[in-house]
Amino acid sequence: MDSYNISRHPTTLWIQFECEYVVPNDGFVLAVCGSIPELGSWNASAALIADQQLKESGKWVAGIHLPANSTFAWKWVVLQRPNLTPYRWEETHNRIAILGEHNGKFLAPWNTEMAFDVVPFTKPREDSIWTDDDARQLKTLLNLIAQHNYESSSLEEPKVQPKNQPATIVGRGILDIILRIPRCVGAMAMSAFELIKNKLVSLWPGRHNQEDDADRDLGTWV
Incomplete structure (x- = not known):
């Protein structure tokens, strides 16, 4: 049940980190480095690499599953490729994240105070969960479609009148x-x-x- 994230008390949350920062060139990348193993345990080469939404846009987003009801410290760091060596750390103090039981995203501009937007958890309806019976029905439907296509292709093609018919x-x-x-x-x-x-x-x-x-x-x- 936890894999569907529908338990009453989830063990993991989906957390996003967002930032605006313009790197010097394509040889640099932004990353999230923190005090927990998922964020590299302050090892920059093992940090969570962010993705730039559009090339040279300066808008970076990183997403990861993190433990619910956890607290950790983290910072943005600019890494230089290809070895992912630290080029620049945020000059601000360590950011402290306190997670509860809701997915969310951290809006954290470079060297600026961050905000956390909660994404409310919504339990899916029971009839919307994919079941083994659904899988069997889908397999049966696909087999019927394949059989119909085969029978249609096996029908005798209409005879074509010879070119000298006129x-x-x-x-x-x-x-x-x-x-x-x-x-x-x-x-x-x-x-x-x-x-x-x-x-x-x-x-x-x-x-x-x-x-x-x-x-x-x-x-x-x-």
Whole structure:
């Protein structure tokens, strides 16, 4: 439980140290050195190295877990790389830190009085803690996603029409026209035949009447 920092009386706290100081060049770095082992036990080469927030900004921050309900002394020190040898210590008196049971940060400008801002401890909800059941559910979900991706990739890709498809379509069109020609010619021939037949039929009654008249005339003479 202590690893989650949710016990009623935490054994360690997250403490930050902040300072504004402009080092001579990139060969120098700011560090926190103090009386407890976590801060080097006044050994500058084992001090807590701070990080500059932006290059040449002069804003330095160092963070570390320290024992709760503890008291220690500390100072800023400028170290020279690469051996981390002390270049300059704060000229002020030793800073005395008294920790309780709250996380926080020390605002300590160089050679200036420091202030401590408390970061209130908030116990997380029990349902927000990661459990073994959550891990199993996540593993099952990941397996389902992986199986779905595999099945999707295994599906047969749609067939791509060949590049000569337009020529094939044209060829099929020509073939259809050729196949339709006999039907068209046959229909035209049938239409012409019907026309000629109708014409002959229309003429036939007149011809038949003329022959009958000729027969009657011949009979008269006879």
